[in-house]
Structure formats: C-alpha cells, structure tokens
C-alpha cells in the first residue's frame with residue numbers, strides 16, 4: 496500500500512466517528528483532503544453535517560465535494576476537527592504548519608470538543624523537532640522578531656537555522672492571513688510546552704506550529720494496519 500492509500504485509510508477511520516448533525520473542523524493538507532473527499536461522499540448519501548475549513552484550499556475542496564460550510568462566527572462550537580500533522584509525539588503533541596495553515600488550524604482545533612489527527616505512521620516520532628518548526632510572523636519588524644525567536648530558542652535549550660518560507664515560484668510564501676512563515680530546523684525539542692509558551696509571548700509572532708494538548712486522538716495508518724492512540728488526560732481535566 497502506498498503512502499497516499501495509507502492517508503486515505505486514516506481518513507476513513509476518522510470518518511467512522513462522524514455522526515449526523517455534527518459540526519466539523521476540516522483540516523488542511525493531503526491527508527485532510529482525503530477526509531474531505533470521503534465526507535463529501537457521505538454527504539451525497541444523505542449525512543447532515545456542516546464544516547468550518549482551516550484554509551482557503553480546504554474551503555475550495557469542501558465546496559467541490561459538496562460539504563456545506565459555515566464559519567466560527569455563525570456557530571458557537573465544533574464537535575470534532577479532523578486534521579493532519581507533520582509530527583506527532585507519544586503525548587500527542589504535534590508539529591503542524593507544513594502546509595502553512597497553522598493559524599486557522601489552531602483556532603479551529605481550539606474551538607472543537609475533540610481533535611482527531613490523521614496520518615500515515617511515518618509522522619509518529621519519539622521527540623518533536625526533526626520537521627522544521629513553522630513560526631507565523633508579521634512581516635513588519637521581522638529582524639527584531641527573529642532575534643526574539645532566537646532568544647526564546649536559547650532559553651528553551653534549542654537552536655537551529657531559520658529561513659523565511661518561499662513558495663514554489665520563489666516568492667515569499669504568504670499565509671491565508673497575509674503573514675509570513677519562518678521555518679526553524681531545531682532537530683530535537685525536549686520541552687515543547689515551554690517552547691510554545693515562549694514563542695507565544697513574542698509580539699511579532701502570530702502563531703507557531705506546536706499544538707500542545709489539543710489532539711484528543713491520533714489515527715495512524717501503516718503497513719501493519721491502523722493504530723488509534725488516545726491522549727491520556729492530565730488529572731482533573
């Protein structure tokens with residue numbers, strides 16, 4: 496089975512949790528796209544759901560697949576968000592943003608009762624950080640923001656090259672929100688929660704790709720089949 500078939504399998508497994516009447520967050524990326532397509536087939540067969548897309552790309556895909564859409568201004572919560580990830584650790588902390596949609600993805604995930612992460616099992620890692628960490632920034636004052644990011648990295652015991660993301664045409668990649676992304680090659684992030692807090696405190700940082708405590712479960716498809724991993728909730732949660 497190739498990688499794309501594994502992604503579709505993970506998406507199909509997540510779809511089993513979707514019930515009539517649910518309000519869904521729709522993720523971004525090649526795995527989430529499978530979910531949107533499969534959801535569209537169920538909608539065509541009569542399933543009643545409504546979705547909030549996490550990017551303009553997903554909005555177009557969902558419309559093409561006949562999935563009814565709304566916004567977080569029109570509804571007050573989401574039942575489930577189904578989204579992909581670039582890395583998933585055993586605590587179900589994530590690196591996301593490889594597709595550049597991290598800001599809307601995090602807003603939508605945070606507005607959801609549950610977030611199901613769908614992926615092929617190559618995304619499962621013991622420690623986050625091999626995948627470059629995306630940090631979404633305001634273009635104004637980028638030099639100062641980069642220095643503040645470097646300081647936050649040093650305080651959290653990580654370091655690595657940073658580069659402003661470029662689009663395929665060589666121009667700077669611009670997010671749906673009109674911001675830029677700095678990708679940081681950190682290698683290993685021993686304490687992702689502390690790094691997330693430090694990055695969130697920097698004025699020019701709009702958002703970062705560390706998703707801490709947001710994923711409820713992960714559906715991982717691999718050669719040996721599908722594994723569903725539930726997040727262990729901290730006491731009192």
Ligand SMILES: O=C(CO)[C@H](O)[C@H](O)COP(=O)(O)O
Pocket residue numbers: 522523524525526527578579580581590591592593594595596597600
């Ligand atoms: O965070 C994301 C987009 O911002 C994606 O979910 C992540 O990059 C995984 O993408 P794919 O399913 O194509 O591997």
